[in-house]
């Protein structure tokens with residue numbers, strides 16, 4: 383068993399190898415992965431959709447502060463829209479890259495929805511700006527997930543509603559896709575009225591109880607990198623050079639997300655590693671590390687003097703979660719190094735309208751299993767769809783009007799277990 387320090391030295395080597403896709407690597411890949419998977423590993427989100435015969439479309443959305451985002455749509459014109467927002471270093475591909483028999487994007491499309499897969503500013507698909515060039519203008523990168531919530535999400539929601547003619551949509555976020563939603567819904571509360579229901583997968587707001595072994599390392603690395611720097615824009619091709627480099631990358635992946643090889647389809651590694659990481663600003667990480675340290679869900683900490691100027695107080699203000707009046711369904715797991723159950727419970731206490739509090743009973747599910755996991759289609763997605771349909775219709779299946787009754791606002795964990803069968807039954 384290689385030691386942690388072996389992996390650490392190897393990781394530094396891999397980061398240096400990033401972008402090196404050598405002829406030597408091809409031999410390892412071809413010996414270990416099916417040709418069809420290696421073909422998919424070369425494809426973008428839209429190319430993946432086309433390969434599987436889904437109607438992909440590209441839309442551009444400009445934010446109030448002039449960032450130009452790409453949204454990928456699995457187009458079902460006339461159908462109800464759902465907007466899906468990925469997590470940190472991830473992209474629209476996350477919802478479909480495990481294939482039509484697995485991805486939530488496909489599942490929702492097949493269930494009759496018009497599916498919009500967003501890309502946050504700074505990821506590989508959303509590097510546009512009216513004036514700034516991400517390759518040469520450092521100012522481009524001075525944002526965290528605060529700006530993704532405050533500017534990107536409202537622009538995306540308004541664009542989807544304008545294009546489809548609906549007055550409301552439903553939202554799915556994973557990880558940072560939930561953080562940014564809570565930023566939007568608390569700081570621009572008028573957007574709550576545009577949301578039927580927000581489904582929060584591995585929600586991240588409070589972080590005081592996060593115990594990832596990589597947090598301390600993150601503090602050290604990010605301090606060295608500094609604010610507003612572009613991070614990890616390319617696939618870590620160095621991971622795919624040999625069995626050794628692959629094991630090192632997986633070692634770090636488990637340290638970050640929580641280890642659960644049983645739900646991880648190893649055959650898809652080339653596709654996953656082609657799409658993740660997809661780029662971010664170092665300030666997104668720094669902002670998260672601040673939450674971890676302060677144990678508060680609050681705006682970016684610029685230091686006392688700057689805070690005084692920007693916020694009129696020495697400490698960055700907390701996000702007013704009581705203003706998140708949209709119905710929120712939360713799905714979270716017990717082996718998640720980035721989302722601690724205790725922190726989700728605190729979040730739930732603060733949110734005014736929790737309609738589903740769904741802690742999966744599978745002890746090993748981690749931060750990503752409900753998105754990429756082998757059992758996600760069977761064990762997670764049906765309930766997500768059910769909740770979506772209930773709150774979208776504004777009526778429970780038995781006819782009860784949910785807009786006038788409070789009784790359905792908190793579904794017990796019991797009732798969720800009845801609808802989702804345990805894995806080993």
Ligand SMILES: *[C@@H]1O[C@H](CO)[C@@H](O)[C@H](O)[C@H]1NC(C)=O
Nearest residue numbers: 419480481647648649650756
């Ligand atoms: C893993 O992915 C491969 C390639 O897409 C697929 O054929 C296989 O069914 C998947 N395995 C499981 C257990 O889902």
Ligand SMILES: *[C@@H]1O[C@H](CO)[C@@H](O)[C@H](O)[C@H]1NC(C)=O
Nearest residue numbers: 778779780781782789790791
């Ligand atoms: C109908 O369903 C809602 C939501 O599931 C529930 O709160 C309510 O008690 C049900 N009403 C009846 C009459 O069964």
Ligand SMILES: *[C@@H]1O[C@H](CO)[C@@H](O)[C@H](O)[C@H]1NC(C)=O
Nearest residue numbers: 793794795796797798799800
């Ligand atoms: C869960 O269901 C069991 C058996 O039906 C019941 O005894 C228990 O009180 C329920 N717990 C909750 C929290 O509803």
